[in-house]
Amino acid sequence: MNDKIKADEIIENLEEQGEQKFFELLIESLKEDYNETIIENVVKNLNIVIKRKIEHNFKTVFPENNTQQNFNSVKSEKLPIEFVPEDKEKFKELFLEIGKAIIETHYTNGKIEEKIWTKENFSEKSTLSGNVRSRPEARKNKWKELGIVKVVYKIE
Numbered sequence: 001m002n003d004k005i006k007a008d009e010i011i012e013n014l015e016e017q018g019e020q021k022f023f024e025l026l027i028e029s030l031k032e033d034y035n036e037t038i039i040e041n042v043v044k045n046l047n048i049v050i051k052r053k054i055e056h057n058f059k060t061v062f063p064e065n066n067t068q069q070n071f072n073s074v075k076s077e078k079l080p081i082e083f084v085p086e087d088k089e090k091f092k093e094l095f096l097e098i099g100k101a102i103i104e105t106h107y108t109n110g111k112i113e114e115k116i117w118t119k120e121n122f123s124e125k126s127t128l129s130g131n132v133r134s135r136p137e138a139r140k141n142k143w144k145e146l147g148i149v150k151v152v153y154k155i156e
Helices: 002-030 036-044 088-098 128-133
Strands: 079-084 100-107 112-118 148-154
Touching: 079 128, 088 100, 088 128, 100 128, 128 148
Parallel strands: 079 148
Antiparallel strands: 100 112, 100 148
């Protein structure tokens, strides 16, 4: 029983801080072979998610160490948006079928906020990119002011 309790504690810890820990390990392992610019480009284009195999609880995650990642050199004028599945047509098809998706908002301080997006006014005629880019936090530089690094829309 103690082993199960300890395993649950480790899983909870990894759910809360695992992404940051894996990024730190990845960055450290790449430092020997690549320069900082290449490593930053790799890190900003990756999404590492650690969660239990059972149903996921939606919550805001604050890593304990709250280490600020260096995203200041990101030159993008558009908010980086990713879809899971990556194929936008497949995503749209599944979204219309299931009726909901998860919006994961990633911040510079390591915080990840999750919300449910329901298809209420979304139809086959709706454009996926236009819909997600029209959100207030995705417009102009608002996302930078809010400290948003990227947003991931995913179907589970």
